[in-house]
Amino acid sequence: MFRIVAAPIEVESLLQVAGRGHGGVATFLGIVRDADGDGRLVRALWYEAHEAMAVREFEAIADEARERFGDVRIAIVHRIGELAVGEVSVAVVAAAKHRAAAFDACRYAIDELKRRAPIWKKERYAQGGELWKSNGEG
């Protein structure tokens, strides 16, 4: 399951990616923090995406994870719009026969999503002001 959504992510429904042969399911949740890298208080994050391209990127990332780590099923869902502190911005679930591949695939998927998915984030500060932040910064 690869989606961009505009409403709260239903994490539990993503666990359906696990089949009867999958003994290990690794889950990563990205959550909106209350401060940026410089300690400035964050009120909310705004996310936007080239949705069609992002979903295709998620599929490609899952294909690559399978090539690297073997039989693994992956779900990636990213939320867009304005998110408050504490809300889930992204969920990655990886299911495999054993935990090693599940952990590896989950890690790979979120790392690659952050490196290359066409998704953008703007920090909106408690004291006012807002800034686009790219990965590799704060």
Add this chain to the structure above:
Amino acid sequence: MTIRVLAFARLREILQRPELTVQLSESATASDTWAVLVREHPSLAAERATTRFARNGRLVGFDEPLRDGDELALLPPVGGG
């Protein structure tokens, strides 16, 4: 020919809209599209080095030739996750 340009994040803010239509000659490239946009929005020029281009959802180089009806997306440095 007619090209649909999609702009995101700070590029969308510079162009003041998420989507616009650009008229170009038949043999135009992504670079030519960028030049048209820079003429109308000079502050766009400073973004060139960090902007990537996608034609119909696939990353392409600056010199990519375009066809009538193409979508050209302007992608600033990403920040997902």
